[in-house]
Amino acid sequence: MLKYLVAVICCIFSFAPLFAQQHQLMPVPKEVIWGEQRFQIDKGFHVVLNDTSASRAGKAVVRFLRRLDNRTQLLINKEFFRKPLNGVGPYLVIQYDRKGLLKPGEEESYSLQITGDQAILKAATDIGIVYGLETFLQLVASDNLGYYVNGVTINDQPRFVWRGLLIDVCRHFSPIDVITRNIDAMAMVKMNVLHLHLSEDQGFRIESKVFPKLHLLGSNGDYYTQEQIKYIIQYASDRGIRVVPEFDIPGHATSWFVGYPELAAAKGPYSIEKKFGVFGPSMDPTKKQTYKFLNKFLTEMCNLFPDEYFHIGGDENNGKQWDDNKNIQEYMRKHNIKNNHELQNYFNGKLLSILQKNKKKMIGWDEILQPGLPNDAVIQSWRGKEGLKEAATKGHQVILSNGYYIDLVQPAWKLYANDPAPSDLKLSDNEQKLILGGEATMWAELVTPENIDSRIWPRTAAIAERLWSPADVNAVNDMYRRLDIMNIRLEEIGVQHIINQEMMLRRIAQSNEITPLLNLVNVVEPLKDYKRHSQGIPYSTDLPFTRLPDIAFPDAKEARVFKMLCEQLVMKKDTTAKIEIEKQLLGWKNNHNELALISRNIPALKDWEKLSLLLQDVAAIGLESLQKMNNRTTVTDQWVTDSNKKLKEAALPVQESELMVVESVMMLFQYALPK
Ligand code: ACM
Numbered sequence: 001m002l003k004y005l006v007a008v009i010c011c012i013f014s015f016a017p018l019f020a021q022q023h024q025l026m027p028v029p030k031e032v033i034w035g036e037q038r039f040q041i042d043k044g045f046h047v048v049l050n051d052t053s054a055s056r057a058g059k060a061v062v063r064f065l066r067r068l069d070n071r072t073q074l075l076i077n078k079e080f081f082r083k084p085l086n087g088v089g090p091y092l093v094i095q096y097d098r099k100g101l102l103k104p105g106e107e108e109s110y111s112l113q114i115t116g117d118q119a120i121l122k123a124a125t126d127i128g129i130v131y132g133l134e135t136f137l138q139l140v141a142s143d144n145l146g147y148y149v150n151g152v153t154i155n156d157q158p159r160f161v162w163r164g165l166l167i168d169v170c171r172h173f174s175p176i177d178v179i180t181r182n183i184d185a186m187a188m189v190k191m192n193v194l195h196l197h198l199s200e201d202q203g204f205r206i207e208s209k210v211f212p213k214l215h216l217l218g219s220n221g222d223y224y225t226q227e228q229i230k231y232i233i234q235y236a237s238d239r240g241i242r243v244v245p246e247f248d249i250p251g252h253a254t255s256w257f258v259g260y261p262e263l264a265a266a267k268g269p270y271s272i273e274k275k276f277g278v279f280g281p282s283m284d285p286t287k288k289q290t291y292k293f294l295n296k297f298l299t300e301m302c303n304l305f306p307d308e309y310f311h312i313g314g315d316e317n318n319g320k321q322w323d324d325n326k327n328i329q330e331y332m333r334k335h336n337i338k339n340n341h342e343l344q345n346y347f348n349g350k351l352l353s354i355l356q357k358n359k360k361k362m363i364g365w366d367e368i369l370q371p372g373l374p375n376d377a378v379i380q381s382w383r384g385k386e387g388l389k390e391a392a393t394k395g396h397q398v399i400l401s402n403g404y405y406i407d408l409v410q411p412a413w414k415l416y417a418n419d420p421a422p423s424d425l426k427l428s429d430n431e432q433k434l435i436l437g438g439e440a441t442m443w444a445e446l447v448t449p450e451n452i453d454s455r456i457w458p459r460t461a462a463i464a465e466r467l468w469s470p471a472d473v474n475a476v477n478d479m480y481r482r483l484d485i486m487n488i489r490l491e492e493i494g495v496q497h498i499i500n501q502e503m504m505l506r507r508i509a510q511s512n513e514i515t516p517l518l519n520l521v522n523v524v525e526p527l528k529d530y531k532r533h534s535q536g537i538p539y540s541t542d543l544p545f546t547r548l549p550d551i552a553f554p555d556a557k558e559a560r561v562f563k564m565l566c567e568q569l570v571m572k573k574d575t576t577a578k579i580e581i582e583k584q585l586l587g588w589k590n591n592h593n594e595l596a597l598i599s600r601n602i603p604a605l606k607d608w609e610k611l612s613l614l615l616q617d618v619a620a621i622g623l624e625s626l627q628k629m630n631n632r633t634t635v636t637d638q639w640v641t642d643s644n645k646k647l648k649e650a651a652l653p654v655q656e657s658e659l660m661v662v663e664s665v666m667m668l669f670q671y672a673l674p675k
Helices: 002-013 016-021 056-072 126-139 176-188 213-218 226-238 254-259 288-304 326-334 340-357 385-393 412-417 429-433 452-456 459-468 476-493 499-509 515-521 557-570 577-599 603-628 637-650 662-672
Strands: 031-041 046-049 091-098 110-114 118-125 141-143 146-156 162-168 193-200 242-247 309-311 361-365 378-381 398-400 435-442 524-526 657-659
Touching (some): 031 110, 046 056, 056 091, 056 126, 056 476, 110 126, 118 126, 126 176, 176 193, 193 226, 213 254, 226 242, 226 288, 242 288, 242 309, 288 340, 326 340, 340 361, 385 429, 429 435, 435 452, 452 499, 459 476, 499 515, 515 577, 577 603, 603 637, 603 657, 603 662, 637 662
Parallel strands (some): 091 118, 193 242, 309 361, 361 378, 378 398, 398 435
Antiparallel strands (some): 031 146, 110 118, 141 146
16 A cells, blocks of 8 residues: 555656656666666565575675665665565566676676566676666665665666776775775776776786786885785675786886896895886896796786786886897897887787786787787777877777776866767778776875775766766766765775775874864865976885875865856856855855964974965955955955955965866956956
8 A cells, every 4th residue: 555655655656757857877878777666675575596605696685685685774674585585576686598708898888677676687697687686786876765776777788898996905005995995986987997007116916926026026025925816806706897907017117026126127225115117127027037937927827817918107218228238139130120119019919928828918009009019909098099090000909097987186077078989080890999988097196005995986987977877878977976976885895085084084183183184174175187296395115105195185166066156156147146156155255264274383293384375365355256246346456466465475386286176266366356
């Protein structure tokens, strides 16, 4: 009876169209047809699945039921049933044909049909089931009648087969729990490749049983054991995610040489690099022993990582050691190798044959694309779209990372606008098919386990949508609406992107109230691109990454919302925005006194005062602008000159950070000027 009533009420109010406009799906599925019915989730909800809890689908259902119950607290039945319990709903029937293989191009589609009291999730593989369950969880809503899912039919499949996240575990190490929580987050947004960047100048991060001095001397003790790697691979596999290892050679390889200096093109000794940048040490590509070593080592790693793709890096080898080494120069003359590019190509050819012997496909960064590179090598394009195009036109599969460098802290809209296969690339259909997809890259110069999650999430969800959803899903405001929801949802599986910020603030503030610090941090972003490296801070792995730019989030939401309010007022002449703008500005103006009470006794907060004072000044100009736009005759030349000067000053970086509301206040200021 209750169910009948609910159905009737829902039909009367016909909530589907509104729900459709306001849906919370991310990435947006390929096809969504909203229905009128309501699937009520109550205590009787159960899953119908002919499988064990140890299978990929079974494990996914176990996680699904736990998450659903954690949200609804309905004490949902955690068993799987072979057929609907008592023949009545609400139940979710799960059906798939076979176990999915972890390789690009594997069937990932699923369909979800949700009507009055039954939901059916179907897929060709259990990987599709993993995705479909995530979609179901994103559909769960509630109102005064309880928890429910709006009736819907979804047919979904990804646009690109390669939807990756690179985590650099070398510049700063990411312990296993950082990796697993990020794998869970990837699964939430249907990403399917975890690319682990495992060796660098600053660290060698995996146990080698064949050459143990690699990890014992090259890692400062921070490395994954092979057992841990197996655990990560299984954890990822359970969520339909492949793990692709990268060993970056011949450059970016100082950490290898600490234990095995004979591999290098110059004598050594070597120590683990602490600074960041491009360094000289490089492998000697002319020595037989180099390949003997690499053959053994790469074979060991090929056996450990089941994925058919294997990344050998190959970027930014500056060739300095090669130029300075007489034997290498002699070798090049003798073998008619004309330059360092050709020499690296020769080196790559040797790597390729080792990998082929191990039945692997080689991936490398743009730089490995040299004449003679066999077609089955895959290019990861980081330098620009030209590289992507060149690789595809030369017949290589290619993965786009240029434009997805999340370490450069660009806003989500910019990442979202970056399409791996834009029409202006003018590729043929066959060339287009070679674009496998893209990878967000979390380079770790400036991140630690404390703040890595907040550099990855939520912005990577925008990239995930670009890689999964149809190309015409590109409305920025709607992306941000859903991204803000996703941001909170990501916490459900343990990502620490939000909670760690307050922890970091509390650490500095000691026992003080952190609100004044938070008020400032909320409108600050770390400097973008590579600008932080040119502000006079001698960055190295030794530094504490606990300062303002390490705490502030990329793409500050509060600044974004404030900008929208200002645009509403200035561009759309909507004066209702004024009240909210004024409230914000007053809060910022008054914040400094509160902050100063804390900072005066905390040396680590001294630097914050300058930015806080700038915020105070900017807010005051904003408030004055609001007043003057009511009566423009009060605008004086002196006020204009002073305000202009202050706004310009406030737009400059302070402590490798920038105040993100200056541009918006500038908009108010300009608007207040007599026309
Ligand atoms: C790279 O960013 N050097 C691949």
